[in-house]
Amino acid sequence: MNTHEQGFDGxxxxxxxxxSGIGRAIAIELLQHxxxxxxxxxxxxxxxxxxxxxxxPEHAEVAVQDLTCLEGIGPAVNEMSARLGRFYGLCHCAGVVQTLPLAASKPERVRAMLNLNFVAGLELARAIIQRDVLAESGGSILWITSIYAHVGAPGQIxxxxxxxAITAAVRAMALELAGRKVRVNCISPGLVRxxxxxxxxxxxxxxxxxxxASLHPLGVGEPRDVARAAVFMLDPNNRWITGSDLVVDGGYTLQ
Ligand SMILES: NC(=O)c1ccc[n+]([C@@H]2O[C@H](COP(=O)([O-])OP(=O)(O)OC[C@H]3O[C@@H](n4cnc5c(N)ncnc54)[C@H](OP(=O)(O)O)[C@@H]3O)[C@@H](O)[C@H]2O)c1
Structure with a gap:
């Protein structure tokens, strides 16, 4: 057993x-740690x-949930914590991307991205930090955002x-929850296959x-490249890291 395995300790x-993708790799990496x-x-x-x-697989629990149904999130988390026990952490990785030039950025299309990428994560965080849901010793919340929180691209408004929105909210959440020993961070990946x-x-x-791809000096990333960083950010031993945004992009944003 390595030190990380002791770190998460169930x-x-x-x-x-x-x-799929990055979320799957994070889940696997966490289970293996x-x-x-x-x-x-x-x-x-x-x-x-x-x-x-x-x-x-015996340490994993499957929760089939459509996060676009925002009202369903709180009750689902409450049901899980009552059945399984308290939560230590959350990693909000579910997300969608739609390439939409400004002229096509109609409210319902933009709202669909905001709702899943940001508001659903906020609902998950809101449910998990309840006093009878979160572990008494504190916790860790990690968001998977994107280099597109830092740089622009046509059609990605x-x-x-x-x-x-995530990157800005993480700073406020980190300050608000520090008193309860809850750390809040995000990771900004570059292009991952x-x-x-x-x-x-x-x-x-x-x-x-x-x-x-050529704009990534270390090449395009693999899901595990982000998953390793996610394990580090969530690890309870890294107790002094909060409000951080870890860029994991093979050097893309250095240019
Ligand atoms: N890949 C990249 O280059 C890259 C770069 C920067 C940031 N990111 C971010 O990383 C995250 C993961 O992206 P990925 O590339 O791994 O994408 P992906 O392979 O398409 O995975 C997206 C995940 O979101 C889940 N999801 C989508 N809609 C959902 C809904 N309504 N309710 C619940 N879950 C839902 C999907 O599960 P189901 O289909 O089973 O619901 C799937 O597990 C996203 O937030 C993305 O914005 C990706």
Whole structure:
């Protein structure tokens, strides 16, 4: 057993978006480092696959939940904590991206991104920090935002806004929750190969994709590159890190 495994010591963490890509890799990495993980997403079979891939399915719990139903989030977290026990942490990784130029950025389309990427995470955080849900010794909340919280891109107005909202809110949340020993941080990944980017990729020409990839000095990332950083940020031993935004982008934003 390494020191990380001792670090999580069976603490319970909810990971949204655990059915694919970055969220799946984070869930697997956390399970392999000794956490108990609630795997949340809409696709049950994919969540079960995540549990199996970790090699420790008995420490994983599948929670099928559509986070666009915001009213369902609080009751679902309450039900889980009553049944499973208190939570130590949350990683909000579920997200969507839609490329929309300004002219196409109609309220309902922008709201769909804001709701899932930001408001649903806030609802999860609000539910988890309840006094009878959160571990008495404190906790850790991690958001997966994006380099698009830091830099712009044409057609990404709504997505950039949804990720920027997270980065700003993390600072306020970190200050508000410090007294309860709850740390709040975010990670801003660059381009990572996942279902999300494969879908974007299929809409781009080979040259467009190659151009974006070439802007990452260390190349395009893999989900595990972000997952390793997520484990570090959530690790209870890293007790003095709060309000941070860890950029994990292979050097993209250095230029
Ligand atoms: N890939 C990148 O290059 C990149 C870069 C920077 C930031 N990010 C961010 O990283 C996060 C994960 O992205 P990814 O690339 O891993 O994407 P992905 O492979 O498409 O995964 C998205 C996850 O979100 C879940 N999800 C989507 N809609 C949901 C809903 N209504 N309710 C509950 N869960 C829902 C999906 O699960 P179900 O379909 O099972 O519901 C899936 O597990 C996102 O927040 C994204 O913005 C990604």
């Amino acid at each position: 603490r319970r963490i909810l990971v949204s978006g655990a059915s 000794g956490a108990r993980v609630v795997l949340l997403g809409r696709r049950k079979e994919k969540l079960e696959e995540t549990a199996q891939l970790s090699g420790i 709504g997505y950039c806004a949804s990720k920027g 996942t279902e999300m980017t494969e879908a974007e990729n299929s809409r781009m020409s080979k040259e467009q994709w190659a151009r974006i």
